Amino acid sequence: MLSETDMKVLEKLKGEIAKTTSDMKKTARNSISNDKLVYIGVRLKREHIKMLKKRTKKISVYIREIVEEHLSKTISENILKPGENSRLYKFCFNYSDDKPVQVVGNSGIGKTTLIKQMIANDPNHIYIVFDAHNEYQNLQDIQTITDDLTQSCKIKMPEQIAASKGLFQVYFNQILSKKWPNNYVIVIEEAHRYREIKELLKEARKFVKLIVITQEALGDFTPIVRVKF
Numbered sequence: 331m332l333s334e335t336d337m338k339v340l341e342k343l344k345g346e347i348a349k350t351t352s353d354m355k356k357t358a359r360n361s362i363s364n365d366k367l368v369y370i371g372v373r374l375k376r377e378h379i380k381m382l383k384k385r386t387k388k389i390s391v392y393i394r395e396i397v398e399e400h401l402s403k404t405i406s407e408n409i410l411k412p413g414e415n416s417r418l419y420k421f422c423f424n425y426s427d428d429k430p431v432q433v434v435g436n437s438g439i440g441k442t443t444l445i446k447q448m449i450a451n452d453p454n455h456i457y458i459v460f461d462a463h464n465e466y467q468n469l470q471d472i473q474t475i476t477d478d479l480t481q482s483c484k485i486k487m488p489e490q491i492a493a494s495k496g497l498f499q500v501y502f503n504q505i506l507s508k509k510w511p512n513n514y515v516i517v518i519e520e521a522h523r524y525r526e527i528k529e530l531l532k533e534a535r536k537f538v539k540l541i542v543i544t545q546e547a548l549g550d551f552t553p554i555v556r557v558k559f
Contacts, residue, residue, distance in 0.1 A: 412440030435557035
């Protein structure tokens with residue numbers, strides 16, 4: 331049986347342990363709220379670990395940098411109202427630089443009208459529009475893209491969706507065949523129709539400025555403009 335003195339020592343130790351545990355929990359909460367590093371467990375294949383060891387001695391730092399770089403490139407949706415064509419222009423060419431841009435929104439919200447207004451008020455760029463519904467009637471028709479165009483124009487896509495998909499594959503290959511003039515802008519209506527569109531969004535900036543128009547975003551790997559009231 332413990333003596334009175336031992337009991338007092340034991341109670342003191344219990345108090346110190348309780349206080350230490352409380353401080354540790356508080357520190358952990360503060361670490362999370364203050365954006366300090368938090369450890370998580372990640373399982374990787376052995377061959378991937380071997381490959382990482384060849385690249386770096388600090389695998390955890392390497393993975394953290396990759397995650398941070400990816401998140402910094404992921405751009406949330408930017409909201410525009412119908413008719414704000416000047417804001418769309420600034421977003422496409424000032425904010426997004428040479429990156430492809432996705433213009434998204436519900437059917438009939440005014441996406442095409444925004445693009446048409448932007449084209450009409452932009453003397454600095456040559457637009458080549460893949461016109462899915464023959465909505466750009468004021469633009470000259472062309473059948474192939476050349477590097478000597480002097481005014482904005484359109485490629486009228488077939489009304490039949492299957493035919494449109496087949497034809498687009500030809501233009502897809504042409505777009506990625508060379509570096510086009512710096513003032514060229516490719517605009518693709520109904521972009522969700524084409525199976526090649528995601529690859530084009532990822533690769534286009536090496537070849538030409540690209541704007542795609544679709545009802546929903548096709549991924550978060552390029553800047554997104556959502557048109558809504």
